[in-house]
Each structure stands twice: as structure tokens, then as C-alpha cells.
Amino acid sequence: MPRCARYLTALLIAAIGASSACAEDAWPTRPIRIVVGTSAGGSPDTLARIITPVLTEQLGQPVIVESRAGSGGVASLDYVTSAAPDGYTWLLGTPAHLIVAPLLMGPARVKASEKFVPVSLVATATNILVVGTSVKARSVSELIALAKANPGNLNYGSPGVGSPAHLGGAMFASMAGVSLTHVPYKGASGALTDIASGQIDLMFTSPLPAKPYLESGKMRLLASTGAKREQATPGLPTVAETIPGFDLTQWWGMFVRTGTPQPVVDKIHAALVKALKDSRVQRAFANQGVNAQSSSSMVTFAAFMASERTRTKALLERAQIKSEN
Numbered sequence: 001m002p003r004c005a006r007y008l009t010a011l012l013i014a015a016i017g018a019s020s021a022c023a024e025d026a027w028p029t030r031p032i033r034i035v036v037g038t039s040a041g042g043s044p045d046t047l048a049r050i051i052t053p054v055l056t057e058q059l060g061q062p063v064i065v066e067s068r069a070g071s072g073g074v075a076s077l078d079y080v081t082s083a084a085p086d087g088y089t090w091l092l093g094t095p096a097h098l099i100v101a102p103l104l105m106g107p108a109r110v111k112a113s114e115k116f117v118p119v120s121l122v123a124t125a126t127n128i129l130v131v132g133t134s135v136k137a138r139s140v141s142e143l144i145a146l147a148k149a150n151p152g153n154l155n156y157g158s159p160g161v162g163s164p165a166h167l168g169g170a171m172f173a174s175m176a177g178v179s180l181t182h183v184p185y186k187g188a189s190g191a192l193t194d195i196a197s198g199q200i201d202l203m204f205t206s207p208l209p210a211k212p213y214l215e216s217g218k219m220r221l222l223a224s225t226g227a228k229r230e231q232a233t234p235g236l237p238t239v240a241e242t243i244p245g246f247d248l249t250q251w252w253g254m255f256v257r258t259g260t261p262q263p264v265v266d267k268i269h270a271a272l273v274k275a276l277k278d279s280r281v282q283r284a285f286a287n288q289g290v291n292a293q294s295s296s297s298m299v300t301f302a303a304f305m306a307s308e309r310t311r312t313k314a315l316l317e318r319a320q321i322k323s324e325n
Helices: 003-026 043-059 071-081 095-105 107-113 140-149 164-176 188-196 207-215 262-276 279-287 298-319
Strands: 032-036 063-067 089-093 116-126 128-132 155-158 181-184 202-205 219-224 249-257
Touching: 032 043, 032 071, 043 063, 043 089, 043 116, 043 207, 043 249, 043 262, 043 279, 071 089, 071 095, 071 116, 071 249, 089 095, 089 116, 095 164, 095 249, 095 298, 116 262, 116 298, 128 140, 128 188, 128 207, 140 164, 140 219, 155 164, 155 188, 164 181, 164 202, 164 298, 188 202, 188 207, 188 219, 202 207, 207 219, 249 262, 249 298, 262 279
Parallel strands: 032 063, 032 089, 155 181, 155 202
Antiparallel strands: 089 249, 116 249, 128 202, 128 219
16 A cells, blocks of 8 residues: 555544544533333333433433333333444343343343443332232232132232232242232332222332322232332331242333443443432332442442343242243
């Protein structure tokens, strides 16, 4: 190659590198989307809409929520993986999307889940056990007795196979030694509506979507699902007080595409940590029954994900949960 051509090539490579670095330094320069895998009113959608105004203030660009419901949240993963890895499309994911689905659906889904970088935890919540008002049980022990007297006749709803609600019901049945029938829905709202109308009997759910039904008296709250009682509701017993070892805690986390420039990922992490410390976000999350919680680093969140994957795999095997697709 002639000396002049080599010189021009070197200049072009340097210019491209400088342009890329400038773009990373300037990020963000346009609106950012937070994609959720549930319809309006679902937990990820609710949490995303709480945090987006604060993120908009911090980043100086609009941060909007985009719902991509379908296939148990898998549609949202596919949508984000098809976006450019430039930091403008985030995923607010759950264990159902990024841990359970890959474990149940095999190598193809595992490969898809590996296309995400875990940025930070966003929130955690102890789930709750609710029953319809027609269910003749006012405690966990009464519910177990009712299930034993009517094997297979009590049914529990969930937003889909492998969802936390499904895992909770299967774990409850296994540990209590009872037979329950699983009724999967396309979202939590459908299951909760049917509990309120008496079509199904019970559900393990996050507090967010169940709150209006409980406040209106259309369903009954029996217990929380953490290892110990919540400070905010010390009078509410845990399932573990009747079934030792029962622990079902929900979490939500933020992810971006692999290949997103590290300086941009660092900025996203910093913005999330700051937003989750904002008193407005913490109060709004608390009003929904969840705890705002960020990860100290992306490495910490990745380690948490690995631990959750091991724990969930053991639970799926114990409860003999398999994909129904």
C-alpha cells in the first residue's frame, strides 16, 4: 500500500475512534426507552413509570416506558436484543424473563439471555398470598387443611409458566404436601380479576397489582412470603411460620444489550443508583409495597444473578416444573 494511502487509512481509523469516543461522552443525546415485558398496570410497568421522571431530570433527555408484553415476557427480551447496543434501549427485567425462561426453554433461550448486561437491581419485594373471599380459609394452616380435604380442587393463578406466582404455588404445594391446580394467564391482572370474581381460588403475587382488590375487599390477604415478617406489616404472618423454609422474594433489575459501550453502561448505572436514592422514588416504591434497591456495582448484580440462577434451577427441579410450550 502506498505511503499516502496508509496515512489516509490511519487518519480515517483515528477519526472513527474519536467520533465513537465523542458519542459516548455526549450520551444521551436523544430519548431513552425502558422496555417492560408486561402490560400497563403490571409491576415492571408501574415501577418504570415511577422512576422515569427522576431519570429524565438527571439525564436531560426524555426517558419513556414501552410495553412489549407477550410470551411470558420473552417478547420484551427479543425486542431489546434487536435494538442497537447504544444505551438508548433498556430492559426492566424480572427473574421470570432472565432466569426461569432460559432454564425452561432450553439452549436457544439461554443464548438470548446472554445478550444482556446486568446493570443494577431496581427493587425487591416480599410477595403475598391472597385468596378469594369465597375460599373458606383465613390462615395458611386453614388453607392447607382445605387443600388436603379437597385434593386438586383448589386452583391458583399465575401470569404464566415459570413466573414467580407459578413457582410460589408449586413450592407451596410441594412443601405443604397438597395438590393444587395451576391456571396460567397472560398477565397478573387477568388472574387477579378471576380471583376477585371467584373463578379461581388463590395466587402468590407481588403487592402492587393486588393492592386495589385488597383495598376494595374483593380478596383476602393471608400471609407474606419472605423468611421473616415485614417491618411495615408486623401483624401479617409469613407462610414460613406454617411451612418452615418457605421464602419467595421478587426482584426487578435493569439490563442493556451486550456490546453497549462500557462508559455508557457506567453512566446508566450511576443514574440508576442516584435515582433509587431519591426520596420521591423511595416513597412511591414503598407505597406500592416494594423496596428501592440498587446494586453497588455491576459485578455485584452479576454475582446476585448467578446465585439466583442456581437457586431457581434447584426449585424448578424439586417442583418438577417444565415448559408447557
